[in-house]
Amino acid sequence: MLAPxxxxxxxxxxxxxxxxxxxxxxxxxxxxxxxSGQLLDIERGYxxxxxxxxxxxxxDVSIVDDDTGVAPTxxxxxxxxxxxxVAPDTGLVTSLRFAHxxxxxxxxxxxxxxxxxxxxxxxxxxxxxxxxxxxxTSKLSASVQVTITVLVPPDxxxxxxxxxxxxxxxWNAQAIKMQRVDGRHxxxxxxxxxxxxxxxxxxxxxxxxxxxERSGLQRQARELAIEGGxxxxxxxxxxxxxxLP
Amino acid sequence: xxxxxALAAALAAMxxxxxxxxxxxxxxxxxxxxxxAAQVRYFSDQAVVQARGGVDVQLPDGAEVRGDLATVDxxxxxxAVAGHVTLHTPAGDFAGAGFADFFAFRRxxxxxxxxxxxxxxxxxGDWSAPEKGREMPGDAFALPDFHETQPYxxxxxxxxxFTTFARFAPASIRVFDAxxxxxxxxxxxxxxxxxxxxxxxxxxxxxxxxxxFARSADSLDALHLRYDQTLPVKEFWSFEHHSLFGDAGYAxxxxxxxxxxxxxxxxxxxxxxSSRSGFAVNAQLFTVQSGLSEPTSxxxxxxxQFTQALEQSAVRLDATQSYDTFLATGAPDHPFVLGLQWxxxxxxxxxSGFTYRLQSGFAHIHDAFGIAxxxxxxxxxxxxxxxxxxxxxxxxxxxxxxxxxxxxxxxxSFPNTVSTTTLTASASRQVTPHIYVVATQLTQTASxxxxxLTFASPNTATGLSPAPPSPNGLPVYGxxxxxxxxVSRNYILSGSWQPSPAFQFSAAALKTDYSPIxxxxxxxxxxxxxxxxxxxxxxRTLFADVSRGYFFNWGGRLWTPQFGIQVSAQ
Numbered sequence: 001m002l003a004p005x006x007x008x009x010x011x012x013x014x015x016x017x018x019x020x021x022x023x024x025x026x027x028x029x030x031x032x033x034x035x036s037g038q039l040l041d042i043e044r045g046y047x048x049x050x051x052x053x054x055x056x057x058x059x060d061v062s063i064v065d066d067d068t069g070v071a072p073t074x075x076x077x078x079x080x081x082x083x084x085x086v087a088p089d090t091g092l093v094t095s096l097r098f099a100h101x102x103x104x105x106x107x108x109x110x111x112x113x114x115x116x117x118x119x120x121x122x123x124x125x126x127x128x129x130x131x132x133x134x135x136x137t138s139k140l141s142a143s144v145q146v147t148i149t150v151l152v153p154p155d156x157x158x159x160x161x162x163x164x165x166x167x168x169x170x171w172n173a174q175a176i177k178m179q180r181v182d183g184r185h186x187x188x189x190x191x192x193x194x195x196x197x198x199x200x201x202x203x204x205x206x207x208x209x210x211x212x213e214r215s216g217l218q219r220q221a222r223e224l225a226i227e228g229g230x231x232x233x234x235x236x237x238x239x240x241x242x243x244l245p
Numbered sequence: 246x247x248x249x250x251a252l253a254a255a256l257a258a259m260x261x262x263x264x265x266x267x268x269x270x271x272x273x274x275x276x277x278x279x280x281x282a283a284q285v286r287y288f289s290d291q292a293v294v295q296a297r298g299g300v301d302v303q304l305p306d307g308a309e310v311r312g313d314l315a316t317v318d319x320x321x322x323x324x325a326v327a328g329h330v331t332l333h334t335p336a337g338d339f340a341g342a343g344f345a346d347f348f349a350f351r352r353x354x355x356x357x358x359x360x361x362x363x364x365x366x367x368x369x370g371d372w373s374a375p376e377k378g379r380e381m382p383g384d385a386f387a388l389p390d391f392h393e394t395q396p397y398x399x400x401x402x403x404x405x406x407f408t409t410f411a412r413f414a415p416a417s418i419r420v421f422d423a424x425x426x427x428x429x430x431x432x433x434x435x436x437x438x439x440x441x442x443x444x445x446x447x448x449x450x451x452x453x454x455x456x457x458f459a460r461s462a463d464s465l466d467a468l469h470l471r472y473d474q475t476l477p478v479k480e481f482w483s484f485e486h487h488s489l490f491g492d493a494g495y496a497x498x499x500x501x502x503x504x505x506x507x508x509x510x511x512x513x514x515x516x517x518x519s520s521r522s523g524f525a526v527n528a529q530l531f532t533v534q535s536g537l538s539e540p541t542s543x544x545x546x547x548x549x550q551f552t553q554a555l556e557q558s559a560v561r562l563d564a565t566q567s568y569d570t571f572l573a574t575g576a577p578d579h580p581f582v583l584g585l586q587w588x589x590x591x592x593x594x595x596x597s598g599f600t601y602r603l604q605s606g607f608a609h610i611h612d613a614f615g616i617a618x619x620x621x622x623x624x625x626x627x628x629x630x631x632x633x634x635x636x637x638x639x640x641x642x643x644x645x646x647x648x649x650x651x652x653x654x655x656x657x658s659f660p661n662t663v664s665t666t667t668l669t670a671s672a673s674r675q676v677t678p679h680i681y682v683v684a685t686q687l688t689q690t691a692s693x694x695x696x697x698l699t700f701a702s703p704n705t706a707t708g709l710s711p712a713p714p715s716p717n718g719l720p721v722y723g724x725x726x727x728x729x730x731x732v733s734r735n736y737i738l739s740g741s742w743q744p745s746p747a748f749q750f751s752a753a754a755l756k757t758d759y760s761p762i763x764x765x766x767x768x769x770x771x772x773x774x775x776x777x778x779x780x781x782x783x784x785r786t787l788f789a790d791v792s793r794g795y796f797f798n799w800g801g802r803l804w805t806p807q808f809g810i811q812v813s814a815q
Contacts, residue, residue: 041342078327121378171443183671215554
């Protein structure tokens with residue numbers, strides 16, 4: 001059995017002091033080490049960031065808004081961004097400065113010296129954290145230009161429009177409209193983020209005109225996973241429409 | 246030496262290794278994650294549920310997490326709880342700063358603060374033996390920032406099946422991403438990857454706002470507020486129910502409209518009998534009735550198909566039963582068609598680059614009141630058809646060329662013979678990276694030995710199915726499509742401009758020469774037509790599609806009666 005909760009020690013979040021604290025960042029103390037990150041929690045004498053790093057608080061820690069330098073008018077809650085100013089001699093956080101947006105003017109909390117991080121257990125390696133293998137990598141852009149080109153069956157009515165229905169659109173049969181390229185090809189170009197993964201089917205605008213297998217049987221949805229890279233070309237073929245023999 | 250290597254290998258196999266869960270995502274089933282808080286909000290752009298204030302999260306295995314804030318990422322299949330976290334498990338209760346559970350990987354990360362700050366990792370649902378001090382992913386507890394984002398749904402509770410749906414109660418929904426509705430008792434947001442939840446048996450309507458109110462892992466019930474600009478009373482309600490059987494089977498029932506006298510009762514069903522065969526049913530009942538009172542009119546039909554895939558072709562047995570009336574009044578005319586259809590797969594024509602497809606069908610038609618206005622109660626039909634398609638050739642000046650041809654002949658036992666051909670030739674060119682222009686010549690012919698001895702049937706095995714079947718895609722019995730010795734020659738110039746997925750514009754000009762007669766109000770389509778279609782994003786998730794046509798004063802007609810407007814979600 002692991003240690004049970006100590007019911008009496010849940011300290012409240014130290015809200016903005018009733019007596020305005022000194023704005024340490026506006027004083028020469030601003031040269032003290034500053035570490036910024038996303039707040040996860042403040043309690044029991046710790047400030048914990050979303051990296052999982054817990055820093056100890058000084059008993060007289062001051063809490064201010066980073067933009068105004070005065071006590072924040074909003075509630076201090078998880079998800080805010082914070083700068084922790086650490087006293088080098090004690091390793092304790094003497095000031096916390098909060099904001100609603102990331103703070104670039106400080107060292108990322110992920111780079112905080114391990115000596116300042118509180119952890120009861122010694123660090124253990126995690127074999128799961130090996131870099132994932134991807135087929136493509138990109139250093140040029142975060143988004144991938146995806147071009148989907150499809151060949152439609154010869155019995156497709158000439159005036160028909162071709163669409164893509166996706167699971168991300170609730171399988172709306174007209175979610176993405178394609179552009180006619182020639183007598184039998186349609187295409188669509190889109191910018192998608194690496195890691196995007198969705199299922200899709202081609203339609204002529206309604207579920208009664210969705211694509212089918214060659215045999216006319218219902219086909220499983222196609223899947224597109226964007227693994228990375230700068231451009232991805234998908235060439236697809238529709239063999240049958242559900243409403244045509 | 247070999248024995249030493251074998252011994253070393255055996256020892257290595259027996260030596261303890263650090264515990265780890267599987268790297269590949271695993272199926273997580275349909276057990277529900279339940280979230281309760283002062284405020285539960287869903288942000289559709291990022292597929293994240295956020296709960297704030299007195300958060301209580303019940304994990305699928307029964308463990309409970311409480312805290313100040315929780316986020317549930319439907320794509321990552323992760324729940325993160327932060328701020329004054331207490332974790333209640335069969336192995337004990339713990340207090341800490343943060344908790345994150347990645348269900349697909351069966352890893353739960355916890356940051357205890359009692360008795361002192363630490364890092365624990367629970368593997369494979371084992372709450373009794375956390376890995377202490379184990380390194381964690383740097384973003385395990387990252388919280389998405391919604392500071393300046395409006396939610397799509399707001400409520401106080403959510404029940405989440407990570408593979409299919411999230412149910413919110415009560416729920417206020419932001420219509421057009423702008424106007425919140427009053428609090429509804431419940432709202433179900435469906436995000437299943439199973440496409441059978443997308444099977445839509447509701448026809449018509451230029452705007453459809455579904456309100457899903459009941460959901461399980463394999464069923465969905467929804468009311469639809471609809472708008473159809475072509476109806477006298479444009480606004481109406483409809484109801485639709487989905488039931489799924491495994492990954493490939495479904496039954497969809499709908500009543501459309503439910504709030505008007507003229508009603509359609511629809512049933513669509515499909516089941517995959519084996520990997521190479523399937524059974525489908527499609528039934529419609531048309532009634533005119535006030536509410537659920539006795540109808541003054543009631544007609545319908547049912548079509549059942551069994552499809553079997555063969556090596557390079559498929560056969561389909563197709564039975565269609567029609568009911569001209571279900572009422573005591575009127576003639577009890579119930580035509581029946583039974584057919585067998587064979588369809589070959591597309592095949593290469595030697596090494597020419599051409600492809601072809603062959604089709605044939607054989608059907609028996611029975612109508613006790615006479616087929617096609619004749620006294621004959623029974624008739625037989627069989628047909629042969631073929632498609633031939635060229636590849637896309639690259640011509641001069643970047644012009645692409647392609648063509649298709651379709652020929653079909655149907656023999657009826659009246660006797661009669663019906664022949665149709667369709668020839669299409671296209672020249673296309675990419676003008677700019679975003680603009681394509683396509684010029685097409687389309688010729689269609691239809692001829693019958695005896696024009697009066699023809700009919701149409703939704704049963705495709707007869708070879709006499711109108712295509713497209715009907716505006717809503719569902720077959721309608723009794724549309725005459727064959728005019729003796731008719732020829733329609735169409736010259737089409739179309740262009741499309743798609744600078745981005747958020748904006749598309751297309752236009753087409755069409756000239757039609759129709760014989761034997763093309764006179765306004767008598768026969769034949771308009772000689773000249775133009776049409777334009779613009780599709781553009783109106784909110785983050787909604788698109789509007791506006792279209793209109795022009796007939797160049799054909800019989801006094803200039804414009805199509807109204808704009809075509811369609812609003813859909815992406």
